[in-house]
Amino acid sequence: MVSEQITIWGIGILLAFFIPIVISNRIIGLNINKEMIISVARMIVQLLLVGIYLQFLFQWNYAWLNILYIGIMVIVSAMTIIKSCKLKKSRFFLLLFAGIGIPLFASVFLLTGVVLQIDNMFDARYTITLSGMLLGNCMRSIIISFNTFYNDMRENEDTYLLYLSLGASRAQAVKPTIIKAMEAALKPAIATMMTIGLVSLPGMMTGQMLGGSLPLTAIAYQIIIMAAIFILQYTGISVMLRIAVNISFTKRDMLRKDIFAKNN
Amino acid sequence: MNNKVIVLNNIVHSFDGRQVLKNLSFSVGYGEKLIFNAPSGFGKSTIFNMIMGYVQPDSGSVIVDGVEVNEDTAKDVRSRIAFLPQNMALPNITLKQFVEMIEKFDANAELGLDIDILNNLFKELQLPDDVCNMKLSSLSGGEKQRLMLAIVIAMNKKILLLDEALSGVDIDRAGRVLNYLSGKKDLSIIFISHDARHIGVGDFREMEVKANGI
Numbered sequence: 001m002v003s004e005q006i007t008i009w010g011i012g013i014l015l016a017f018f019i020p021i022v023i024s025n026r027i028i029g030l031n032i033n034k035e036m037i038i039s040v041a042r043m044i045v046q047l048l049l050v051g052i053y054l055q056f057l058f059q060w061n062y063a064w065l066n067i068l069y070i071g072i073m074v075i076v077s078a079m080t081i082i083k084s085c086k087l088k089k090s091r092f093f094l095l096l097f098a099g100i101g102i103p104l105f106a107s108v109f110l111l112t113g114v115v116l117q118i119d120n121m122f123d124a125r126y127t128i129t130l131s132g133m134l135l136g137n138c139m140r141s142i143i144i145s146f147n148t149f150y151n152d153m154r155e156n157e158d159t160y161l162l163y164l165s166l167g168a169s170r171a172q173a174v175k176p177t178i179i180k181a182m183e184a185a186l187k188p189a190i191a192t193m194m195t196i197g198l199v200s201l202p203g204m205m206t207g208q209m210l211g212g213s214l215p216l217t218a219i220a221y222q223i224i225i226m227a228a229i230f231i232l233q234y235t236g237i238s239v240m241l242r243i244a245v246n247i248s249f250t251k252r253d254m255l256r257k258d259i260f261a262k263n264n
Numbered sequence: 265m266n267n268k269v270i271v272l273n274n275i276v277h278s279f280d281g282r283q284v285l286k287n288l289s290f291s292v293g294y295g296e297k298l299i300f301n302a303p304s305g306f307g308k309s310t311i312f313n314m315i316m317g318y319v320q321p322d323s324g325s326v327i328v329d330g331v332e333v334n335e336d337t338a339k340d341v342r343s344r345i346a347f348l349p350q351n352m353a354l355p356n357i358t359l360k361q362f363v364e365m366i367e368k369f370d371a372n373a374e375l376g377l378d379i380d381i382l383n384n385l386f387k388e389l390q391l392p393d394d395v396c397n398m399k400l401s402s403l404s405g406g407e408k409q410r411l412m413l414a415i416v417i418a419m420n421k422k423i424l425l426l427d428e429a430l431s432g433v434d435i436d437r438a439g440r441v442l443n444y445l446s447g448k449k450d451l452s453i454i455f456i457s458h459d460a461r462h463i464g465v466g467d468f469r470e471m472e473v474k475a476n477g478i
Contacts, residue, residue, distance in 0.1 A: 066310045158349035162412070165347035166419070167371030176355060202452065251335045 005110050015040070037133075051180065054128065063122035070131045074101045077139040085146040086261045095243050097238060100138060103235045105132055107228050113223055133204065134232050137189070141233040142240050144187035149244060152177045170253050178241055185237050189230050196226065269294045269423060269452045270315060275324035277310060283323070284310055293368065297446060297453040299468040300442050301460060302469075308456045315454075318339050329422060343371050346416035350428035352408055354400040359411070362400055366415070377418050385414035388444055390437055405432030410441065417448070426455040435461050442466040 018040065025033050057069060078096035083090050103168060111130055112121040121127065153160065156177070163173035195200060208218040248259050268291040275288040276391050284307035292298055302308045313319040314326050315340025318328055326333040328341045355362065379396075385419045389410040395403070403411060409429050416424065423446075438459075445453060445465030455468060465468050 156353045158351045159353045161313075161316070161318070161347060162352055163369070164347055165342060166347060166366050167343065167369035167375070168415075169370040172369055252318050252320065252338050254313070 005007065054124075055150055057128065058124045061122070061124045066122050066124045067129050068136075069128060070099070070104070072103065073131060073135055077135055079148065080139060081142050081263075083142045085116055085150065087146070088259055088261055091259050095247070096142075096240065099240045099243055100135070100142070100236055103239065104131060104135060104138065107235075108136060108230045111224060130225070130228075134229055137229045138232050138236045139188070141185040141237050144188075145181040145237040145241060148184040149177055149181040149241060149250075150255075150260075152180055153248075157255070161245065164253060170249060173253075174245055178245070181241060182237060186230075189233055193226055193230070196222075202226075267293055269296075269329055270454070271315070271327040272311070273325045273327075275311075275314065275321045275326070277307070277314075277319075277321045277324075279307075279310065288324070292452050292454060294453055295449050297451075297466070297468045298455065298471050299463060300454065300456045300471050301458070301463055302456055308427065309449075310453075312347060312427055315341075315347060315425060331373055339371075344421060345423040345425060346419060346421040346427040348409070348412050348416060348427065350431055352412060354403075354408055354412075356399055356401040359396050360397055363415070366419075370415040372419075375419060377415070381418050382414060384415055386411070389414050389441060392425075406430075406434065406437070410437070413441065415453075416444055422450070422452060424451055424453045426453065426457075428456060428458065428459065430455075430462065431459070435459075438462060439465050441469060 018036075022033050022037070025031075025036075053147075057065065074097055078093055078101055081087075081096055082092050108127055108131055109121060112118045112123070112126050116126065137194055153174070160173050160177070164170070202222055205218045205222040208221060209215060215220075248256055250256055268406070270292040272288055272290055274476070277285040286293055288311070300308065310319060313334070314321055315328060316334075317326075317333045320334075325462070329344050331337050331341055333341050355365075357362065357365070363379070366372060367375060367377060375455065391407060395407070395411065400408065400411075409432050413426075413429065423436065430441060432448070433441065438461075442455075442465040445450050445451065453468070455462070457463075462468075
């Protein structure tokens with residue numbers, strides 16, 4: 001099967017539907033037009049650039065270049081987490097880079113080398129696409145888990161201090177907060193797996209089928225991707241929360257203020 | 265100083281660039297009960313956090329039960345103190361499960377919380393008869409405060425720090441609780457309260473608090 005080529009004309013027709021949306025927003029006073037137009041424009045430009053870049057990357061297919069590209073993706077993820085959670089870069093960057101990078105490489109190796117048994121495990125077609133999917137999901141769950149962890153620590157400091165006073169070690173006193181953070185980060189993935197195929201067809205699977213793959217092939221890929229995403233999310237947040245507990249408290253067990261960015 | 269369980273010497277402390285404590289000194293004797301009717305912004309949480317070893321004063325010293333509080337001694341000092349804060353988000357489990365959880369805490373390896381002693385304390389502090397089977401999250405604020413008080417009394421700590429810990433308890437019950445605590449002769453207590461009606465109840469000695477010092 002060969003996928004139908006999408007023409008610029010076709011894309012243009014679809015984008016034209018944003019015009020009545022802009023008008024409707026103006027009429028009802030929904031003040032999102034500027035943001036919406038910028039986000040659509042950014043999406044098109046960013047995807048075009050990455051498309052052009054990936055085209056070359058797939059063509060050259062140098063293992064070192066692919067690894068470098070994944071390294072850059074990990075750096076961007078680490079910076080996004082730091083910014084979203086308002087953390088201090090100097091304290092978190094290297095830890096996030098290693099805490100995400102190592103489990104990511106292990107997951108990609110597991111998928112390409114063991115599950116898919118591809119000869120060249122650094123083949124751009126597999127490594128880069130799989131890394132992108134895994135990384136995006138892992139980054140989102142770390143952001144949710146960090147935000148939940150630090151917000152809960154600040155909101156429920158009294159309870160944390162009560163547990164310490166009742167004889168808990170720091171690890172025991174933060175355990176309820178860690179559980180909350182893990183639940184908040186993992187529940188969306190569990191809910192997605194629960195309803196996948198019933199409520200919605202996942203984007204990757206749909207894309208594969210539109211690209212010409214047989215449904216059963218697309219489903220097999222989707223299953224391994226969903227499982228790998230969950231495993232990486234679980235590993236990533238477990239590692240990062242453990243690191244957070246180690247570096248976020250003073251020797252006297254109080255939450256450090258100097259781990260957050262100054263404007264926090 | 266040997267008959268003092270808590271001693272604060274010339275404490276100076278700033279927070280966020282603002283000096284919250286200036287040359288603060290006071291002491292509490294063994295078995296003594298103090299009540300602070302502190303104005304807000306006085307830095308009461310900071311004082312408790314220093315006694316518990318969570319916060320290091322900019323200058324001055326804190327001595328608890330003969331031990332100077334510092335990074336190395338903080339854990340040991342905490343094992344002698346029970347601290348009850350005003351706001352407690354207790355987990356959604358039963359009292360029995362909660363007691364089991366406390367018994368598993370690192371510092372409580374040899375602690376056995378006797379359920380009969382706890383039941384007697386619950387009666388003394390006028391908690392509902394079926395409190396043992398109730399989920400902690402279903403208790404009112406005042407019930408949670410009295411329940412935690414019963415638990416820490418049963419843990420036989422030497423020192424009790426109460427930070428607005430009876431704010432949710434009606435004045436009659438609070439009076440009974442304070443009278444009951446006055447009868448615990450070995451227990452040293454610092455009770456911070458914004459409720460003037462708590463002053464003069466039981467054996468609690470009132471400590472006048474002025475901004476930035478005592």
